[in-house]
Structure formats: C-alpha cells, structure tokens
Amino acid sequence: xxxxxxxxxxxxxxxxxxxxxxxxxxxxxxxxxxxxxxxxxxxxxxxxxxxxxxxxxxxxxxxxxxxxxxxxxxxxxxxxxxxxxxxxxxxxxxxxxxxxxxxxxxxxxxxxxxxxxxxxxxxxxxxxxxxxxxxxxxxxxxxxxxxxxxxxxxxxxxx
Numbered sequence: 707x708x709x710x711x712x713x714x715x716x717x718x719x720x721x722x723x724x725x726x727x728x729x730x731x732x733x734x735x736x737x738x739x740x741x742x743x744x745x746x747x748x749x750x751x752x753x754x755x756x757x758x759x760x761x762x763x764x765x766x767x768x769x770x771x772x773x774x775x776x777x778x779x780x781x782x783x784x785x786x787x788x789x790x791x792x793x794x795x796x797x798x799x800x801x802x803x804x805x806x807x808x809x810x811x812x813x814x815x816x817x818x819x820x821x822x823x824x825x826x827x828x829x830x831x832x833x834x835x836x837x838x839x840x841x842x843x844x845x846x847x848x849x850x851x852x853x854x855x856x857x858x859x860x861x862x863x864x865x
Contacts, residue, residue, distance in 0.1 A: 736774075743841055745757055754774045757769070757844060761852075768852040772785065782832055782833070783832070784830050787830075787840070788826045788827065788828040788847060789826060790826050793824055815842070828847070829846060
C-alpha cells in the first residue's frame, strides 16, 4: 500500500517548473560610446575596437584597443583598454622589469603588462562605462605607451 500512495502522490503532483530563461547579455556599449564621442575606430579580427591617436605636432601615431568583450569577476564586468608600446626582442632584464613595476605603481589609471613579446599599457575599467571615462582611458593609454615607445626605440613610431 505505501508504494501505491507514493505512486499516486507522484502522479498527482504538478510538473517541475521550467528553468528560468538564460539572461540575454546586454548589447556591447563600446560602439555607441565611441560614436557618440566622435572617435573613429575599426573592429579588428579579434573583435577588438582599434583606435588610432595622432599627434600632428610630433608627427606620431599610437594604436589603442578597446577589448571587444568584457570579462566577469565577482559579478562585475571589466573591460580592457590597451596600447602596445614596444615589441620586445627578449624578456626584459631585472632592471627594466623593476622600472616598469615602479612606473606602474606611480600611475593612477593603468599599468604595464607583457603579453607574448609585446609590452602594453593596459587600463581595466568596470562596466557600465561612460564616454568620459572611456575617452580618458584611451588618452592615458595612448600617451603613456607612446612615451615609452620613444624611450625604448628612440624616435621610431612602429606601433
């Protein structure tokens, strides 16, 4: 009899609720922010937004990228703005690495990173972004990376 009661209870109970729908990721805000600020860009093969800063007086340019995707940490979204400063022939020596760490310590927005054989200046921003903060990050990354490129290469404008 207990088995019959259990079977009856199972048959009479309502079906389980369907799982909640997966949240739709928000639209990428970067194109609208760049367009609204009048900043020209291209989307590269990785989906990153490529911006070229130009300084006519110095006859120099500097590439800056806004990551095409954000990453999550502790429930917050983080977006990277990064600018290559130099292609490194070899790993930096201890003195150079120490100088980069000390320079990063003195910066209020951004820090030096090495990825592969490239030295980058990287700013990590929490989302949601606003145009003013994105413009500031782009400008800081471009100027800082270009200044370091001059230090490393002389006047070469390779990146």
